[in-house]
Structures are given as C-alpha cells and as structure tokens.
Amino acid sequence: MKTLKALGLSCILISGFGNAQTATEQQTIPADLTAETFAACLPELSQKAKQAGIDDSTIARGLSNAQFIPNVIKYDRNQPEFVRTFPNYISKRVTDWRINKGRDLLAKHKDLLQDLYEEYGIPQRYIVAFWGLETNFGGIKGKMPIIDSLATLACDYRRSEFFTKELIHSLELMQREALPKEQMIGSWAGAMGHTQFMPSAYLQYAKDGDNDGKVDLWNSVPDALTSAAHFLKNLGWQAGYRWGREVILPEGFDYSLIGRDKSKTLAQWSELGVSRTNGASLGNSDLKSSLLLPAGHKGPAFVVYKNFDVIMRWNFSEFYAISVGYLADRLTGAGHFSVPLPDLPNYSIAQVKDLQMKLNQLGFDVGTADGIMGPATRRGIQGFQSANEFIADGFPAPELFDAVSEAANSSSVL
Ligand code: CA
Numbered sequence: 001m002k003t004l005k006a007l008g009l010s011c012i013l014i015s016g017f018g019n020a021q022t023a024t025e026q027q028t029i030p031a032d033l034t035a036e037t038f039a040a041c042l043p044e045l046s047q048k049a050k051q052a053g054i055d056d057s058t059i060a061r062g063l064s065n066a067q068f069i070p071n072v073i074k075y076d077r078n079q080p081e082f083v084r085t086f087p088n089y090i091s092k093r094v095t096d097w098r099i100n101k102g103r104d105l106l107a108k109h110k111d112l113l114q115d116l117y118e119e120y121g122i123p124q125r126y127i128v129a130f131w132g133l134e135t136n137f138g139g140i141k142g143k144m145p146i147i148d149s150l151a152t153l154a155c156d157y158r159r160s161e162f163f164t165k166e167l168i169h170s171l172e173l174m175q176r177e178a179l180p181k182e183q184m185i186g187s188w189a190g191a192m193g194h195t196q197f198m199p200s201a202y203l204q205y206a207k208d209g210d211n212d213g214k215v216d217l218w219n220s221v222p223d224a225l226t227s228a229a230h231f232l233k234n235l236g237w238q239a240g241y242r243w244g245r246e247v248i249l250p251e252g253f254d255y256s257l258i259g260r261d262k263s264k265t266l267a268q269w270s271e272l273g274v275s276r277t278n279g280a281s282l283g284n285s286d287l288k289s290s291l292l293l294p295a296g297h298k299g300p301a302f303v304v305y306k307n308f309d310v311i312m313r314w315n316f317s318e319f320y321a322i323s324v325g326y327l328a329d330r331l332t333g334a335g336h337f338s339v340p341l342p343d344l345p346n347y348s349i350a351q352v353k354d355l356q357m358k359l360n361q362l363g364f365d366v367g368t369a370d371g372i373m374g375p376a377t378r379r380g381i382q383g384f385q386s387a388n389e390f391i392a393d394g395f396p397a398p399e400l401f402d403a404v405s406e407a408a409n410s411s412s413v414l
Helices: 006-015 018-025 035-051 056-063 070-075 086-093 094-109 110-120 126-133 144-154 160-178 199-205 221-234 267-271 306-314 320-329 351-362 375-385 398-413
Strands: 246-248 288-290 301-305
Touching: 018 056, 018 070, 035 144, 035 160, 056 160, 056 320, 070 144, 086 320, 094 126, 094 320, 110 126, 110 221, 110 301, 126 221, 126 320, 144 160, 160 199, 199 221, 221 306, 246 288, 267 288, 301 320, 306 320, 351 375, 375 398
Parallel strands: none
Antiparallel strands: 246 301, 288 301
16 A cells, blocks of 8 residues: 555654664665755755656745755664563553543534544544544644655655655645645654645545635644545445454463464354453454454453554554554543553563574574564564463563573573
C-alpha cells in the first residue's frame, strides 16, 4: 500500500523498533548534509517538482527560500537506546485523560461520527481513538515547517527517495488547495493536522467534511475526522468486525502458536481452550485471527482480526494497533485488561544484542545480533525456553536474560 502512513511509522520507529536495520544495512555512510550541500540540492528538487507538473509559482513559493533544518536530520538519526516494553508503551498512551476526553468528544461529535459510520463503516470509537493517539485530539499537531523539513530529508542520503516524493506531494497540495507555505505545519517527518496525514495521504484521501469547499486538516475537525474514516476504509477496514479482543489462554497452552505470522480460525482457538475474558466461548466461526502476547505469558493475551492489520497499515506497530483497539473499547465502556500489566524493566538495545549473541553461541539461532526483537529472535528464545523448562512464550523477561547469561557463561567455561 503506497500510502502507508509513514509518518506514524517514523515516529514509532524512533521511539521503539527498527531503526538499527537501516543503520546496519548502510555500507558506506555519505557525508552529513550541510547548509552548502542543501543549497546545491534545492535546484535538483525544483527540477523534479517541475517534471512532476508543479507550476513555477508554487515551486518558487515552496522552495526558493527553503531552509535547511539540522534538527530534522538529528531527529531522523535518533537511535533509541532502549526497547520500550508493552506495559510502558500502552500505559503512556491509553491514559485516563485520553479516555475521559475521548468520551466527551464522542458525545460532542455524535452526529458527525454517526454519519461517518454510516458512510464508511468505521465505528465512532476507532476514529476518536486514532485522533487521540495521533495528536491528543488536535492538541499536539506539530510545529515544524513541512516544506523545509521534507526538503531537508529529501536532500539527505538516508531516505531521499521517499521524502522527495512526499515533498513533491506537499507542493502539489499547496498548489491544489492554494495553501500558503506558512500553513504547511506539522511533524518533523511531514505529518500534518489533527490525524497526522503525510502529504501523499492528504492528497489522496483527505475530504471536505464541512462542505466549505476547502480540505483543511489543521483547522476543521469535520474535515479531519471524515478524512480519517475515508482513509481507514481505503486501507481495507472490514465493517462489522472488531480489531480483536483480550482472551484467556488455558493451562498448558502451546505457545508456539503465537505471533502475527500464524493464524487460526476462532473455532480452532476455541477448540484449543482459548476463551473470552469472562470465560465465554470465542464461538465457532471461521474468522481468521492471530494470537499476540505483547508482554509475555504473564501479561494479557489478544486475538487480533483483519482490522488489526488495517490499523498497522496506518502505523506499522503492534503496540500502536493494540493501543488503538484498547482505547476505542475503553471509550465505549470496556474496563481494564483482565490481567494486570506485568512490571517489566525497559531493556536496552545493547542488552538485546548481548542476548542474541549468547543465544547464537548456545546454538539457538537468532540470525544477526542487531538489537531488534524480531520473529527470529522470538524463535531463538522459544528454543532456549523449551530446552530449559521455561514457558516458551518467546518473550525476553528479566529471568530469561539471567538464564541465558548463566548458560552462556557455563558453556564458555566448559
Ligand atoms: Ca472543509
């Protein structure tokens, strides 16, 4: 999906996972962008914009006095030091403040949200949940100049192609909507307005919800929420289905079945003894779903449906997608998770690398020790857990770190 909302993607990657990948893939690192190389790059960007059909006056308005913003490069380079745990992540996002404010806004925009539900099939609570998570319901929309930020990123080597496209889309947006450059304000990575749309998503999916002839995602709540509903429908939202739900696993559950890369029907999960949190059956439908344990076997378990993948197309993070679903449920009266969130320390990227090297040394192959908790690392952990009489949930709990270290030390002594 080409409009994958990479804005959220960048924000989440910065705060959690994945950046190390591009760093390790980079063979030779070009010199850092400077004011001089930026100035030399601008005519090229103007040329590309012209080739894409942007008119001369818009190019002049957008790029003739574009400024190099060193901080944008700094934000883009920011490597997380710690891997954020699910309890830490979700407790900072699904807060009492957001739940209460979201409930007020559900009531305040009842008619609009009902219309959107009827037209696009997206339940009210999800639209408000996205709004709350993206910008605190419009409270934090970003203050960076979009054109200059995107021009800076387009001239930098790291993700030049992607940001050049978004820059050209942002100029196209200025041209189409007759927007002054000063109005093009948002996050350092180019996301704009109440629901943080990248220029490509703005161009393709934003709608005029209040029928004033303009599409204004910064100042019009009806425009922003209508656009979010339209975007979600286009990302493949299945009307009439939930995102997923919390479930209870039976004693002796086979933890090799967890992960988004595996799926079973609700009937199959039911047969394996997985139930709703109130003990009721999940039913016997052939709805495909995956099982997630974001905080290990001591934390809550979830089955997630196709709409969970849709949320991840908006922002590619399992934690984010669970947060959207959970906040949405809380807005309409659902309670806390049935299992308390375990108290887990945030572990460092260096600790994960060390764990990975030791697992490899012990013969539990996790691939390259890159500090990222991916599927291969989970499988390696599961292998170690199975061989050492731990519950094989693939989760790096503190006691797992200790046990692997101990095993690695004694194997190197022998
Ligand atoms: Ca409007």
